[in-house]
Amino acid sequence: MEVVYLTEAEIDHEVMLPRIQAGEIKPHCARCKAELKIHRMRDGRIHAIECSKNPNHLGIRYNYKSSSES
Amino acid sequence: MTTVQGSRRSPPTPAACTSGHHGQSPRVRPAEPEPSALGLRPDPAEGPLPPRDHYENLIAQNYADQGYVKFAELLEAGHVCAACHLTRPTNGVPTDQQLDLERYATVASLARALRVTTEILATGYMSAVSAMEVRIASQSFRVTARNLSDGLDEITLRRIGEEIARDPVASRAYRQMQDQGTEVVFEFGRPPPGLDGEALRFENRIIVYVQNHRSAMEAVRTMVHETSHIHRMYRGNIVNQLDEVRAFSREFVYERGRRPALQEREAIWARVRRDYADLGE
Numbered sequence: 048m049e050v051v052y053l054t055e056a057e058i059d060h061e062v063m064l065p066r067i068q069a070g071e072i073k074p075h076c077a078r079c080k081a082e083l084k085i086h087r088m089r090d091g092r093i094h095a096i097e098c099s100k101n102p103n104h105l106g107i108r109y110n111y112k113s114s115s116e117s
Numbered sequence: 118m119t120t121v122q123g124s125r126r127s128p129p130t131p132a133a134c135t136s137g138h139h140g141q142s143p144r145v146r147p148a149e150p151e152p153s154a155l156g157l158r159p160d161p162a163e164g165p166l167p168p169r170d171h172y173e174n175l176i177a178q179n180y181a182d183q184g185y186v187k188f189a190e191l192l193e194a195g196h197v198c199a200a201c202h203l204t205r206p207t208n209g210v211p212t213d214q215q216l217d218l219e220r221y222a223t224v225a226s227l228a229r230a231l232r233v234t235t236e237i238l239a240t241g242y243m244s245a246v247s248a249m250e251v252r253i254a255s256q257s258f259r260v261t262a263r264n265l266s267d268g269l270d271e272i273t274l275r276r277i278g279e280e281i282a283r284d285p286v287a288s289r290a291y292r293q294m295q296d297q298g299t300e301v302v303f304e305f306g307r308p309p310p311g312l313d314g315e316a317l318r319f320e321n322r323i324i325v326y327v328q329n330h331r332s333a334m335e336a337v338r339t340m341v342h343e344t345s346h347i348h349r350m351y352r353g354n355i356v357n358q359l360d361e362v363r364a365f366s367r368e369f370v371y372e373r374g375r376r377p378a379l380q381e382r383e384a385i386w387a388r389v390r391r392d393y394a395d396l397g398e
Contacts, residue, residue, distance in 0.1 A: 054319070055317045055318070055319045055320045056320060060309035060312070064309075086356065086393070086395050086396060087395060088392050088393060089391060089392050089394060092311075094392075094393065095356050095396075097318075097356055102318065102350070102355060102356070103318065103319065103353075104319060105318070105319055106317075106318030106319065106350055106356070107315060107316070107317055107318070108315060108316040108343070108346045108350075108356070109312060109314075109315050110312070110313045110314045110315065110316075110339060110342055110343060110346075110364075111311050111312060111313065
């Protein structure tokens with residue numbers, strides 16, 4: 048699996064997030080090179096990504112609430 | 118010939134003038150030296166500086182007629198302030214012998230260069246300061262609306278603003294964002310499918326995807342949810358189920374105008390445990 052070093056700004060919805068979602072790449076923190084922790088919901092969608100070494104380096108939360116309700 | 122009475126220095130007599138300017142009979146004169154960049158003519162290699170053929174400045178013409186050719190040169194070249202200042206050390210209009218135009222040109226050029234350098238530095242400094250002020254101001258009040266495409270988006274944005282201003286929970290959540298410098302982005306462009314909003318810890322930004330909401334109130338609800346995440350992130354909290362419970366509880370308070378009761382809190386916990394099972398409590 049390809050190792051990719053990413054910042055928060057580089058994790059976009061068009062390219063990177065779908066690739067992470069599909070498990071095509073292994074994302075790592077661009078600042079400390081540590082592996083990024085991927086948190087998935089019950090249905091498999093990613094709801095959080097954070098740096099495993101220091102969450103201040105990278106920490107994204109996704110909120111899918113309304114779509115799951117509707 | 119024009120003379121000025123009451124001058125403190127005796128003007129040269131017409132007989133002593135060899136320039137031909139004061140004489141009646143026209144005389145062939147050498148070509149006038151070209152003025153320098155400062156507008157001053159350099160001293161000729163031999164003899165005194167002759168008066169100009171024509172003076173635009175009448176006062177310069179007057180002084181030239183009196184024999185103060187170099188002083189008139191300053192006035193004609195527009196160095197009026199300097200000319201006036203030069204009368205102080207000599208306690209009167211300096212004579213041609215007292216005034217060294219070459220030396221004056223050197224000093225004036227240096228002074229001008231210094232002035233230009235100072236102005237450039239001052240401009241650079243002021244630009245840097247203003248850029249910092251803009252940055253500080255943008256960090257203290259950071260709301261961004263992206264990709265507004267039509268009038269309907271503007272109306273929706275205004276409704277969102279009104280809703281934030283009206284509701285005490287939304288207002289407080291928004292003020293928290295202002296206090297910690299978080300940028301609140303309302304994205305009106307094409308949203309990622311199913312995504313209401315996101316919170317970016319390092320970027321210190323929350324994004325609300327407005328097109329995935331049915332009303333301004335729903336968009337504000339998502340903003341309130343994300344403000345809870347980013348505020349806890351800002352305080353160093355780790356990602357866990359409690360984080361989500363807090364965010365949903367804050368949403369509940371915004372929607373209902375009251376805190377969730379015990380059963381409602383249990384329902385929120387049950388939902389979080391079900392959907393976010395991979396997180397620790």
